[in-house]
Amino acid sequence: MRAALQSQPDQAGRTQSPLTRLDLFPTPAFVFRWAETEPRKPQLVDAVRRHRAESPGVVKTNRRGWHSETDLPAWKEPGVAELVRWAARCVEEASLAMSDAGGDRPRGAWRVSAWANINPPGGHNISHTHAQRNWHWSACYYVDLPDIAREEIGGALVLEERGTGLRVRDNRPSSRESRYIPSEGELVVFPAWLYHRVEPHAGDSDRISIAFNFHHPDLEPSRLWEHRPRWWWRKFPGLLRRIAKLRGTQDWSAGAAPMGYDVMPAGPAGE
Numbered sequence: 001m002r003a004a005l006q007s008q009p010d011q012a013g014r015t016q017s018p019l020t021r022l023d024l025f026p027t028p029a030f031v032f033r034w035a036e037t038e039p040r041k042p043q044l045v046d047a048v049r050r051h052r053a054e055s056p057g058v059v060k061t062n063r064r065g066w067h068s069e070t071d072l073p074a075w076k077e078p079g080v081a082e083l084v085r086w087a088a089r090c091v092e093e094a095s096l097a098m099s100d101a102g103g104d105r106p107r108g109a110w111r112v113s114a115w116a117n118i119n120p121p122g123g124h125n126i127s128h129t130h131a132q133r134n135w136h137w138s139a140c141y142y143v144d145l146p147d148i149a150r151e152e153i154g155g156a157l158v159l160e161e162r163g164t165g166l167r168v169r170d171n172r173p174s175s176r177e178s179r180y181i182p183s184e185g186e187l188v189v190f191p192a193w194l195y196h197r198v199e200p201h202a203g204d205s206d207r208i209s210i211a212f213n214f215h216h217p218d219l220e221p222s223r224l225w226e227h228r229p230r231w232w233w234r235k236f237p238g239l240l241r242r243i244a245k246l247r248g249t250q251d252w253s254a255g256a257a258p259m260g261y262d263v264m265p266a267g268p269a270g271e
């Protein structure tokens with residue numbers, strides 16, 4: 001954690017005091033493995049392909065890949081609800097693991113947004129975060145990765161630590177990136193504020209994944225604040241919240257849950 005750097009002479013030739021660098025806070029990410037991976041894979045692949053056939057999807061961070069609407073928690077195909085409830089349990093576990101001194105786990109339902117991705121060979125996702133709408137955790141579940149878990153053909157999830165905002169301009173790869181090569185059946189959970197991207201892959205078939213955002217009111221005090229409500233939301237939050245609820249539109253008041261679906265977690269993570 002502590003590293004003393006060599007003292008260097010300054011421009012006048014004077015030797016300065018040694019610098020002491022403190023690397024204070026690691027960035028948490030968690031990998032869970034679903035025990036139901038094998039029997040659920042064909043169900044999930046069928047579900048994703050059915051929606052792909054019915055919807056052109058949306059373009060967000062996906063390049064050359066298909067990104068479904070964000071209504072996956074409402075999909076009725078077998079296996080989908082089970083995956084979403086298990087993923088909610090995983091982020092509950094991750095939250096508990098982040099709680100110092102044996103704090104409480106979040107209680108009750110999570111607000112969830114989720115969508116499917118199909119990246120054909122060459123498909124990728126550009127760097128982004130999910131922190132814009134009060135999300136706490138983000139996650140990705142890997143459904144079908146034919147031949148993808150080989151380093152040389154790409155398709156890795158690259159997590160990028162930009163929290164310092166400080167990087168000397170040069171052409172070398174950043175030491176603040178971490179490249180994770182996923183396996184089928186894994187759920188990678190990370191803070192919603194963490195930048196990430198998906199590399200293009202050179203596999204011979206599609207890379208299918210399901211991405212999630214999670215919000216829980218118990219975590220709200222810890223959220224990295226990015227959204228400042230417009231003045232009318234700050235002035236009349238109660239009234240506008242009721243109107244938004246009636247119209248089914250986004251509640252933009254401070255600390256509000258983003259649009260999504262309320263999901264009760266399944267049994268213990270990993271089961």
Ligand SMILES: [Fe+2]
Pocket residue numbers: 128129130138196211
């Ligand atoms: Fe993402």
